[in-house]
Amino acid sequence: xxxxxxxxxxxxxxxxxxxxxxxxxxxxxxxxxxxxxxxxxxxxxxxxxxxxxxxxxxxxxxxxxxxxxxxxxxxxxxxxxxxxxxxxxxxxxxxxxxxxxxxxxxxxxxxxxxxxxxxxxxxxxxxxxxxxxxxxxxxxxxxxxxxxxxxxxxxxxxxxxxxxxxxxxxxxxxxxxxxxxxxxxxxxxxxxxxxxxxxxxxxxxxxxxxxxxxxxxxxxxxxxxxxxxxxxxxxxxxxxxxxxxxxxxxxxxxxxxxxxxxxxxxxxxxxxxxxxxxxxxxxxxxxxxxxxxxxxxxxxxxxxxxxxxxxxxxxxxxxxxxxxxxxxxxxxxxxxxxxxxxxxxxxxxxxxxxxxxxxxxxxxxxxxxxxxxxxxxxxxxxxxxxxxxxxxxxxxxxxxxxxxxxxxxxxxxxxxxxxxxxxxxxxxxxxxxxxxxxxxxxxxxxxxxxxxxxxx
Amino acid sequence: xxxxxxxxxxxxxxxxxxxxxxxxxxxxxxxxxxxxxxxxxxxxxxxxxxxxxxxxxxxxxxxxxxxxxxxxxxxxxxxxxxxxxxxxxxxxxxxxxxxxxxxxxxxxxxxxxxxxxxxxxxxxxxxxxxxxxxxxxxxxxxxxxxxxxxxxxxxxxxxxxxxxxxxxxxxxxxxxxxxxxxxxxxxxxxxxxxxxxxxxxxxxxxxxxxxxxxxxxxxxxxxxxxxxxxxxxxxxxxxxxxxxxxxxxxxxxxxxxxxxxxxxxxxxxxxxxxxxxxxxxxxxxxxxxxxxxxxxxxxxxxxxxxxxxxxxxxxxxxxxxxxxxxxxxxxxxxxxxxxxxxxxxxxxxxxxxxxxxxxxxxxxxxxxxxxxxxxxxxxxxxxxxxxxxxxxxxxxxxxxxxxxxxxxxxxxxxxxxxxxxxxxxxxxxxxxxxxxxxxxxxxxxxxxxxxxxxxx
Numbered sequence: 051x052x053x054x055x056x057x058x059x060x061x062x063x064x065x066x067x068x069x070x071x072x073x074x075x076x077x078x079x080x081x082x083x084x085x086x087x088x089x090x091x092x093x094x095x096x097x098x099x100x101x102x103x104x105x106x107x108x109x110x111x112x113x114x115x116x117x118x119x120x121x122x123x124x125x126x127x128x129x130x131x132x133x134x135x136x137x138x139x140x141x142x143x144x145x146x147x148x149x150x151x152x153x154x155x156x157x158x159x160x161x162x163x164x165x166x167x168x169x170x171x172x173x174x175x176x177x178x179x180x181x182x183x184x185x186x187x188x189x190x191x192x193x194x195x196x197x198x199x200x201x202x203x204x205x206x207x208x209x210x211x212x213x214x215x216x217x218x219x220x221x222x223x224x225x226x227x228x229x230x231x232x233x234x235x236x237x238x239x240x241x242x243x244x245x246x247x248x249x250x251x252x253x254x255x256x257x258x259x260x261x262x263x264x265x266x267x268x269x270x271x272x273x274x275x276x277x278x279x280x281x282x283x284x285x286x287x288x289x290x291x292x293x294x295x296x297x298x299x300x301x302x303x304x305x306x307x308x309x310x311x312x313x314x315x316x317x318x319x320x321x322x323x324x325x326x327x328x329x330x331x332x333x334x335x336x337x338x339x340x341x342x343x344x345x346x347x348x349x350x351x352x353x354x355x356x357x358x359x360x361x362x363x364x365x366x367x368x369x370x371x372x373x374x375x376x377x378x379x380x381x382x383x384x385x386x387x388x389x390x391x392x393x394x395x396x397x398x399x400x401x402x403x404x405x406x407x408x409x410x411x412x413x414x415x416x417x418x419x420x421x422x423x424x425x426x427x428x429x430x431x432x433x434x435x436x437x438x439x440x441x442x443x444x445x446x447x448x449x450x451x452x453x454x455x456x457x458x459x460x461x462x463x464x465x466x467x468x469x470x471x472x473x474x475x476x477x478x479x480x481x482x483x484x485x486x487x488x489x490x491x492x493x494x495x496x497x498x499x500x501x502x503x504x505x506x
Numbered sequence: 507x508x509x510x511x512x513x514x515x516x517x518x519x520x521x522x523x524x525x526x527x528x529x530x531x532x533x534x535x536x537x538x539x540x541x542x543x544x545x546x547x548x549x550x551x552x553x554x555x556x557x558x559x560x561x562x563x564x565x566x567x568x569x570x571x572x573x574x575x576x577x578x579x580x581x582x583x584x585x586x587x588x589x590x591x592x593x594x595x596x597x598x599x600x601x602x603x604x605x606x607x608x609x610x611x612x613x614x615x616x617x618x619x620x621x622x623x624x625x626x627x628x629x630x631x632x633x634x635x636x637x638x639x640x641x642x643x644x645x646x647x648x649x650x651x652x653x654x655x656x657x658x659x660x661x662x663x664x665x666x667x668x669x670x671x672x673x674x675x676x677x678x679x680x681x682x683x684x685x686x687x688x689x690x691x692x693x694x695x696x697x698x699x700x701x702x703x704x705x706x707x708x709x710x711x712x713x714x715x716x717x718x719x720x721x722x723x724x725x726x727x728x729x730x731x732x733x734x735x736x737x738x739x740x741x742x743x744x745x746x747x748x749x750x751x752x753x754x755x756x757x758x759x760x761x762x763x764x765x766x767x768x769x770x771x772x773x774x775x776x777x778x779x780x781x782x783x784x785x786x787x788x789x790x791x792x793x794x795x796x797x798x799x800x801x802x803x804x805x806x807x808x809x810x811x812x813x814x815x816x817x818x819x820x821x822x823x824x825x826x827x828x829x830x831x832x833x834x835x836x837x838x839x840x841x842x843x844x845x846x847x848x849x850x851x852x853x854x855x856x857x858x859x860x861x862x863x864x865x866x867x868x869x870x871x872x873x874x875x876x877x878x879x880x881x882x883x884x885x886x887x888x889x890x891x892x893x894x895x896x897x898x899x900x901x902x903x904x905x906x907x908x909x910x911x912x913x914x915x916x917x918x919x920x921x922x923x924x925x926x927x928x929x930x931x932x933x934x935x936x937x938x939x940x941x942x943x944x945x946x947x948x949x950x951x952x953x954x955x956x957x958x959x960x961x962x
Contacts (some may be wrong), residue, residue, distance in 0.1 A: 058585040061517060130512040130593075130887060137586075155591070159615050161887040165928070200887050204597075226929035229936055230883050427686050431586060431617040431656050470619070470926040473682035476556075480685055 053306065054151070058140065060302040062133035066124055072293040074399060075286065076116035077335045079326040080406055082286065082398035083373035086360065086504055094370050100355045102279040104180035107173065109168055110287035118290060126203065127171045131160035136302035141429035148449040150459040153308070155299045155326065155465050156432070161338065162227070164435065164467030165322055166197035166282055169291035173280045174201035184208040184277040186270040188238065188263030190318070191217055191389035191437065192224030193467055194282030199233035210277075212238040212246075212266040212390070216385040224471050238263040245269050245366035247479030259382040260319075260393045265366030283319025284363065284372075284397050292325025295464060296478070303462070310340060310462035312448060316440040317344035317353065318390050326464035331408065344400065344411045345440040347419070349487040350383035351395045352376065353404050353411035355494070360504035361395055371502055374401040377411070378497025379487070384487050386416050387475035388436040392395035394497070414443045415486025420479040422446050423469070435467035436475055477504070509762065510607070514596065516758040518589035523581055528749040530784040530855060531835065532572035533791045536862055538742065538854035539829035541818060542960055550826050558735040560728045563629065566743040570583035574746060576628070577886065583660065583869050587616035588750070592758035593921075597885035601906070606908040606915040608901060609764070611755045611782065612888070613922050618683070620891065621778055621823050622653035622665040622738055625747035629659035629736045640664040640733040642726040642806035644694065644719030646774070647681025647845035649891065649923055650671055651737030655689035658762070666692040666733075668702075668722040669714030670848070672810070674840040689909075694719040700735035701725050701822035715838040716775075721822030728824065739775025740819065741855050747960045748781025751920060756785055763941035766796060766918035768904060773809065773867070776853030786862065800856065800867045801896040803875070805943040806839035808852045809860050809867035811950070816960035817851055827958055831855040833902045835954025839941050842872050844892040844930035850953070870899045871942025876935040878902050879925070891923035892931055 055127075056244065085094040096108045103111070110118060120128075139152040157165035160471060177185060185202050187209070189195030196212040202209035211233050218225065218237040228235045239246040239259045245265035249256050256262070264281070271279035281288060296313075303309060315326040321464055327342035334340050346440035353375045361376040364368035376395040377383075383392045403409045416436075426432070434442060441463040452459040469476065478484050507658055531537055539551040552564045559567070566574060576584075595608040613621035633641060640659050643665070645651030651667040658665035667689050674681065674693040684691045694714050695702035701721035712718070720737070727735035737744060752769075759765060771782040783798035790796050800809055809831045817832040819825035832851040833839075839848045852860075859865045872892075881897035881902065882888070890898060897919040907917040925932065934940050 061520065064515065064517065126514065182939055203884055204887065222933075223926075223929035226933050226936075227889065229931075230880060230889055232884065251908055259508065278855065414935065424686060428688065431660065431684065433617065433686055470679070472687075473679035476686055477678075477682050480682075 052231040056088045056309050057138050057306050060136045060305055062301060064129050064296060066301060067128050067132050068120065068294045068297045070117040070119055070330055070333060071290045072297060073113065073116055073118055073290055074331060075114045078402065079333060080401045080402055081114065082402045085208045085370035085372050088362065088367050088369070088371055090255065099370070102268060104176045104182065104278060106176040107238060107287050107467065108292055111285060121175060123171045124175050124296055133298045134159055136299055139430055142426060145429045146446060146453065147424060148453040149457065150243050150449040150452040150461050152445060152449055152461045153303065154463050154465045155295055157464065158297060158468035162193060162196040162200055163470060164193040164197065165292060165295060165325060166194045168294055168325065169282065169288045169321065170197035170201040170280070172291050174198065174205045174207060177278050177280070178205040178207060182207065182276065182278045184210065184274070185280045186210045186245060186267040186277055187280045187282065188212045188260060189282070190214050190260050190392055191219050192471065193390060195233070195235065196224060196227045198280055199228040199231040202233070203231040209233040210270060212240065212263040213234045214389060215256065215259060217389040220311050220474055221471055238266050243269045245368065250363070257385050259365065261379055264364035265368050268364060269366065280469045283321040284395065286399060288321040288390045288395055289324035289328070289399055292321045293328050295325035296327060296329030299326070299462060308460055310460045312341040312343060312346055312461055314343050314435050314441040314444045314463040316391060316466060317346050317354060318393050318437065320400035322464060322466045324397060324400060327409065342409045344409060345444045346411065346413050347388055347391050347440065348415045349378065349384055349386045349489050350392050351413040351489055352394065354413045355489065357498055358401060358405050359501050361501050363395060372398045374398050375404060377494045378500055380500055381494055381497035383489065386487055387472060388440065390437040391440065409476065412444060414440050417484050419443045420484055424479070431466070433469040434465055436472055440464045509918045510764050513594050513762050516592040516761055518754060518757060520585050522746060522752045522757060524576065524750045525583050526573040526575055528753060528785055528788060529572055529574055529744045529746055530787060531570045533607065533788060534858065536858055537570065537688070538565045541826035541828050543821050544825070544827055550638065551641050551936050555826070558561040558724060560632045560638065560734060562632040563743050566746055567741060578627045579632060580631050589754045589868055590615055592755055595886055598882060601881060601885045602902060602905050602909065604905040604909040604914045606905040606917050608905055608917045609759065611751055613751060613920065614924035618649060618652040618656055619926060620649040620653065621748060621751060622783060623656065624781065625738065625744045625777065626653035626657040626736070628747050630654065630661045630663060632661060633734050633736070634661040636926055638663060638732065638734045640666065641736045642666045642723040642733055643738065643808065644668045644716060644723045645738070646670050646673055646716050646848055648677050648927065649846060651691065652680060652683045653688070654736055655684040655687040658689070658895055659687040665689040667691045668719040670694055670716060670719050670845060671712065673845040676930055682725045688958055694722050696722060699725045701824065703959055714946060715821065717821040717835055720820035721824050724820060724824045725822065736812065739777040740851065744777040745780035745784070745853055745855055747876050748777045749779035749784050751787030752783060755782065766916045768797040768799060768917055770799050770801055770897040770900045770919040772847060772893045772922060773852065773856065774849045774893065775800050776856035778920060778922045780853060780856060782881050783865065787955060798865045799900060800865060801900040802867065802869050803842055803896065804869045804871045805842045805846050805945050806833065806848050807869040808850065810869045811945065813954055814857060814861050815957050821852060827960060828854045830854050831860060833950045834956055836956055837950055837953035839945065842943055843897065843928060846893040847896065868900060870896050873940050873942045874901045876940055880935070888921070890921055892928055894922045902906045
C-alpha cells in the first residue's frame with residue numbers, strides 16, 4: 051500500500067475502470083418523483099420520451115436497478131483518459147497551513163477538459179445503436195457541447211449545439227473546439243426554432259440561458275425524425291453515467307487507506323455532484339459517516355434558495371416536467387463566468403436527497419470563487435474552471451475551519467474541469483472587474499409564481 | 507505483459523519516473539563544438555556563462571557524463587503529471603487503413619500543456635538554490651513562458667517573460683495563463699531593453715522573433731545581479747532535461763513488447779526532438795536499428811536548408827555563439843502559427859548528429875500540417891498544438907507509405923503539447939486562410955552572409 055504521507059497522485063490501472071454505473075435510486079429512502087409530460091399533463095411514459103431519446107436511455111432513466119453494465123465500446127473510449135488521477139493537494143494544504151488532508155479527483159485530463167465526456171460517450175453510443183443520424187443539444191460554458199461534439203464525431207453522427215449566447219460571446223475558442231470536431235454551433239436564442247424566435251421577439255439582445263437553449267434543442271429533435279436530443283446534466287441517466295468518478299475516487303483513496311469526511315462538488319444541473327458524491331452516499335446508506343455538499347453560485351442558488359416543486363425543465367415548456375428544487379423556469383441568472391451553473395433547476399434525484407437531509411448545499415459568490423481559483427492554481431499548478439472553483443472555495447473554507455478548530459479532517463473535492471477556455475474570466479478577475487453577484491430575489495419570486503399546477 | 511493488440515494507452519507507476527537524465531554527449535562519436543563567448547570572441551568558459559546561469563546548469567551544459575541524477579524536489583514536481591501516457595493511435599490507424607502500428611507519447615497532460623515543464627522545473631530549482639530572485643526568459647508560442655512562470659511561482663521567484671510580438675497578439679490567453687502564475691509578460695521587441703529599442707527604431711511594427719526575444723531576456727539578466735536567464739530549448743542542459751520523455755516511452759513500449767522503427771518529433775530549437783529521440787539513439791549507438799526524424803516547418807527549415815556553422819544564438823549577439831545548423835541570426839521567419847518552431851538555429855547536439863548522419867530531418871508546410879492536425883483530432887480526440895502537428899504530419903505520411911508498400915512498421919511520435927490555446931489558428935484553417943509557407947530564400951542568403959567569422 052502506498053503511504054498517504056507522501057503520495058502526490060494516485061493512478062489506477064486501465065483494468066480498474068468501473069464495469070458498472072451505480073444507480074442511487076435503488077438505495078434512496080424516498081425515490082425521485084416521476085416526470086410529467088408537458089404534452090399530456092400526466093406522468094410521462096417511455097413512449098412520451100421516445101420522440102427525443104433512444105430506448106436504452108429511457109430505460110436507464112426509469113430503472114431502479116442498483117448497477118447498470120457499462121458497454122465495452124464505452125469502456126474502451128473511457129480508457130483514452132480514465133481512470134482519471136486523484137491528487138493530494140499538498141501545495142494547497144501548505145498555503146492554507148491546515149491540519150486537513152485535501153484530495154481532489156481531476157476530471158480535466160481528457161480532450162474536452164471536463165467530466166462531461168463521461169456521459170456524452172454512452173449517450174452517443176446508445177443513439178448510434180438506435181440508428182439516429184444527428185444529435186441536438188444545448189451548452190452553457192461549452193463543456194457539454196464540446197463533449198457531445200467529440201462523441202458524435204467518434205460514432206459517425208452529426209451534432210447541432212445550441213450555445214447560450216453569453217457563453218458564445220465569452221468563449222469563442224469553445225466554438226472553435228466544437229468546429230474542430232465537425233459540430234454545427236448556434237448562438238441561443240436563435241432564429242432557427244419557434245422557441246428561440248419567440249424569445250428574440252421580446253428581447254433581441256437576450257443573453258440566453260440553459261433553459262432557453264434546452265427548449266431549442268428539444269424542439270429541433272422533436273421535429274426531425276432522424277434526430278435525437280442529448281442532455282448534459284439534470285436527468286437520472288446523466289447522473290448515473292457520472293458515477294464512475296466517485297467509484298474511482300473511492301478505490302484510489304482506499305489504496306492509501308483514506309476515506310473522506312466530506313465530499314464537495316459544484317452543482318448546476320447536478321450530474322457532476324452526483325458523479326462525485328453518489329458512490330460515497332452508497333456507503334452512507336449502509337451507515338458510513340460521510341457528508342456530501344453541493345456548491346452552487348449565489349447568482350443561481352437553486353438548492354439553497356429555490357422551492358421544491360414540479361417545474362418545467364426549459365423555458366418553452368417542451369422538456370419533461372420534473373419535481374426539483376427550482377428558481378422557476380422563467381428565471382434567467384446573470385451572465386456569471388461559471389456558465390455551466392446557470393440552470394434554474396436541479397436533478398430530481400439530487401433535489402430529493404437534499405429535501406431528505408441526506409446531502410447539504412451551500413452557495414458562493416463569484417469573486418470569492420475566483421480568489422479560491424487563483425490560490426489553487428498557484429499552489430497546485432492547475433488552472434481550474436470557474437464551475438469547479440466553487441468546490442475549491444468550499445473545500446478551502448472547510449480546511450480553514452479545521453485549522454481554526456485544530457482538528458484533522460479528510461476533504462475530497464471534484465475538480466470537474468480545467469480553465470484553459472476561461473481566461474477572459476481570469477482577465478476580468480485580475481482587472482478587478484469581478485464582483486460577488488447576488489441573485490435577483492424579485493425575479494425569482496415572479497418566476498416561481500409561474501410554476502405548473504402539479505402536486506407530486 | 508499487456509497485449510499490444512488491445513492496448514489503448516500505457517501508464518507507468520509514479521515510481522517509474524526516471525531517476526536520471528540521459529546525456530547523449532557521452533555517446534556521440536563527434537562531440538558538439540564548444541560555445542564561443544560573444545564578449546571575448548574565444549571559447550566560452552564557465553565564468554563567461556556565470557552572469558546569466560547558475561553553477562549547476564553550467565555544469566550540466568558542459569559535462570560529458572552519461573547520466574545525471576534528477577533531484578528529489580524535481581522528481582516530486584514531475585510526479586504531478588508524470589509518467590505521461592503513451593497511446594496507441596488506434597483511431598488514426600483505422601482512418602489511414604495502414605498496417606503500421608502508430609504510438610504517441612503525450613506531453614500535454616500537465617498544467618502548461620506541453621513538454622516545456624520538464625525543463626522549467628529543474629531550471630527554476632537550480633536557480634532558487636543559487637539564491638536567484640527573478641528569472642527572465644523569452645517565449646514564442648507561449649508554452650515555455652507558461653512553464654517557467656509556473657515553475658518560478660512554485661519556487662517563490664519572480665518571472666519576466668519576453669513574448670514574441672506575433673504570438674502576444676495571436677494568443678492572448680497564453681498571456682493570461684502567465685498572469686495567473688504571477689509573471690510579468692512583455693511583448694517583444696519592447697522598449698525596456700537596448701536590443702529591443704534598436705529593433706523598434708528600424709521597424710516599429712516588428713512582429714518579433716525568438717532571436718530578438720532571447721536578446722532582450724539575456725540583456726535583462728546580464729544587467730540585473732539578482733536575475734538569471736532561463737532558455738526553453740537549444741542548449742545542452744535543456745535537451746538533457748527532456749530525455750525523461752524518451753526514457754519513459756521506451757519503458758512503456760517494452761511493456762507491450764514493442765520497439766519503434768522510427769521516432770518523429772517536431773524540431774524548433776531541438777529540445778523536444780532531443781527528449782523523444784536521444785534515449786532511442788542510446789540504443790542505436792549500441793547497434794540497434796532505429797531511425798530518428800526531426801520535423802520542421804518549411805517556413806523555417808533550419809536543418810534541411812540551413813548551413814552548419816558558428817552563429818549567434820540571438821539577434822543582438824548577446825547569447826553564446828554556437829556551432830549549429832542555422833538560417834542566420836538575422837532571419838525572421840514569417841508569423842506561422844507554430845510559433846515554437848520559429849527559431850533560426852538548432853541545438854548544437856542535434857546539429858552535430860544531423861551532420862554526422864545519425865538523425866534525419868524533413869520539413870512540412872503549414873497547410874498540410876493542419877490537415878494532419880484535424881485528421882488526428884477527429885480520430886484520436888485530442889486537439890494537437892501546431893508545433894506537435896508537424897510530427898503528426900510526418901507520422902501520417904510514413905504510415906501511408908507503409909500502406910503503399912504493404913509492410914508492418916512501428917511508428918512513434920511525440921505529441922509535445924495540446925492545442926487548447928491555438929484555436930485562432932484552427933479558425934484560420936477552417937476559414938480556408940492557411941497556406942503552406944515557403945521560407946524566403948533571399949532573406950536566408952542575406953542572413954547567412956552575416957555569420958560570425960569563427961571556424962570550429
